[in-house]
Amino acid sequence: MNDPKITHxxxxxxxxxxxxxxxxxxxxxxxxxxLIAFIGNGPKQYLTNxxxxxxxxxxxxxxxxxxxxxxxxxxxxxxxxxxxxxxxAVIIVAAGCMPxxxxxxxxxxxxxxYTTVNFQNxxxxxxxxxxxxxSQIFVYGHKLQEDNDLIA
Amino acid sequence: xxxxxxxxxxMLADRKMSLNELAxxxxxxxxxxxxxxxxxxxxxxxxxxxxxxxxxDCQPGDLFEFADDD
Numbered sequence: 001m002n003d004p005k006i007t008h009x010x011x012x013x014x015x016x017x018x019x020x021x022x023x024x025x026x027x028x029x030x031x032x033x034x035l036i037a038f039i040g041n042g043p044k045q046y047l048t049n050x051x052x053x054x055x056x057x058x059x060x061x062x063x064x065x066x067x068x069x070x071x072x073x074x075x076x077x078x079x080x081x082x083x084x085x086x087x088x089a090v091i092i093v094a095a096g097c098m099p100x101x102x103x104x105x106x107x108x109x110x111x112x113x114y115t116t117v118n119f120q121n122x123x124x125x126x127x128x129x130x131x132x133x134x135s136q137i138f139v140y141g142h143k144l145q146e147d148n149d150l151i152a
Numbered sequence: 153x154x155x156x157x158x159x160x161x162x163m164l165a166d167r168k169m170s171l172n173e174l175a176x177x178x179x180x181x182x183x184x185x186x187x188x189x190x191x192x193x194x195x196x197x198x199x200x201x202x203x204x205x206x207x208x209d210c211q212p213g214d215l216f217e218f219a220d221d222d
Contacts, residue, residue: 150195151194152185152188
């Protein structure tokens, strides 16, 4: 049975999956570039950038896997997706807790490096908490899905 | 409290129809129909019931039976 609605939905999911995969690859490349630059005596901000890029890449990869799962099963509410969302939430919160390196060159040509936690960190942590809450909503959705699957 | 018993096997036997044949007519999977027959399902949609009644040429009351615990 080729339901046009299902075909249309699958096409959309596939397009989103590919777009997310490309973004994940881009973030990974950016992270590797920043890491190589840091190893080659680059500024310490590059290390922070590399860690952020790897975190973004991993989150996007998980998102890509979630979309692949939805495309395969046609159901967004499953235990595997809930766990992936929880992992995403933990990664985002962890990334938000990470302080940023800041390098300042003084007029005496002295380089000062310090770490800082600012409003952006709290914003990222809040995003992680929101993803965590969404994962809990998915738990409820999963229960409803199980109930619906038991109705002929 | 009692329970609802599904008489699908009896209806199929009366009409000499196989489960696969009914599944094909109703547009359900064999697994779902088998689960319905064995009482593993929690409920049934009017849409499904209508399709089964149409395929078996019967009334909904012929498919279900209430059995009291006593």
